Amino acid sequence: MALMQRKLWKQASLEEIKDFIIEEYKKQSENPCPVDKMRVFTDSTRRTSCGECVICREGILQLNLVAEAISQGKGRDGDIEVLTEISEDLIIGSCCSYGKEVGKITKEIIEEGIEEFEKHIKRKRCDALVCKKFFSYYVAPEKCNGCNKCKEECPQKAIGGDKDLIHIIDSSVCDRCGKCTIICKKAAIQKAGTVVPKLPQEPVPVGTFKAEPQNGGGLMAGRRRRRS
Ligand code: SF4
Ligand code: SF4
Ligand code: SF4
Missing domain, CATH: 3.30.70.20 (Alpha-Beta Plaits)
Structure with missing residues (x-):
């Protein structure tokens, strides 16, 4: 959406802003992966920020880029801290409630899904099998x-x-x-x-294929067996 066409959230009431942000967040309520949830939520909310203040415009974009990198298997040590800091900056420094409400929700996504974030970053795993890389x-x-x-x-x-x-x-x-x-x-x-x-x-x-579990088929295929 071009900047000129974007809604000026500073002129909206807190209730209107909250309703909008919560609706965006609810679209992700069935998403079992917090990293993907963060990626999609920040992608939509960065597009509807009016873009007037830097912290909201750049902050949500950075959240989105970091979440995207994590979902692509390019997560790095310190990414969770970066995401948390940006979320807190949004809450404190945004010019209007739009950025603040986005920051509250992204902070919540991190806190609730911290173990999954760590698995994506350190073990390159997405247990929910949502992130395409994993x-x-x-x-x-x-x-x-x-x-x-x-x-x-x-x-x-x-x-x-x-x-x-x-x-x-x-x-x-x-x-x-x-x-x-x-x-x-x-x-x-x-x-x-x-x-x-x-x-x-x-x-x-x-109908001709047999998994042959006795020869290492099934779920153990490709795994080295322990010897007693
Ligand atoms: S926080 Fe700033 S950039 Fe974000 S919607 Fe409000 S005025 Fe616009
Ligand atoms: S096998 Fe083909 S259709 Fe199926 S997910 Fe892969 S690219 Fe898409
Ligand atoms: S996986 Fe087998 S059953 Fe499914 S669409 Fe392909 S050929 Fe048909």
Whole structure:
């Protein structure tokens, strides 16, 4: 939104500002990842700040950039402190209640989700499997019926397979757009975090793949076993 067209929040009542900010925040109420919540909330509120004072204009932008970096696996030590400081600066230094209310909510997101922020930064993990950098999609072999719809739908051509074959997804090509998960009526396309189940290396006829758990398949695939 161009600056000239933006609402001048200084002229609005506190109730009007609060209602607006809370509505924006509520859009994220179902989002289980606090980092992504911060990223999306600051992206929308930075666009509707009137931009008149630096702390609100730049502060919300910086919150958004730091949250975006964390969600991309580029989080650094000290990022949580930076996010907290900026939130407090917004509360104290904003010219009107808009920046102050945004700061209160971002501070709350950090405080409530601090463990998840730390996991994203230090362990490069998103337990809710929301941040695209931290999960991959795979086709659950036992659910796939080889209908080929996901392959036709995929804009990245990341899916291999053909009619009546168990399809496979190339994670290095997939951009996690999620379109295949919507088209698949068998709910065969699922998310995996750090542990990916054993999967076929290439498309094989539907019904022929066995996970072979005794050979390291299933959820333990790829993990080194402890010896007694
Ligand atoms: S805090 Fe400043 S920049 Fe933000 S909406 Fe109010 S007047 Fe505009
Ligand atoms: S993953 Fe789903 S959409 Fe793709 S071939 Fe298998 S059943 Fe069909
Ligand atoms: S998430 Fe998107 S890019 Fe990845 S396999 Fe599915 S449709 Fe293709």
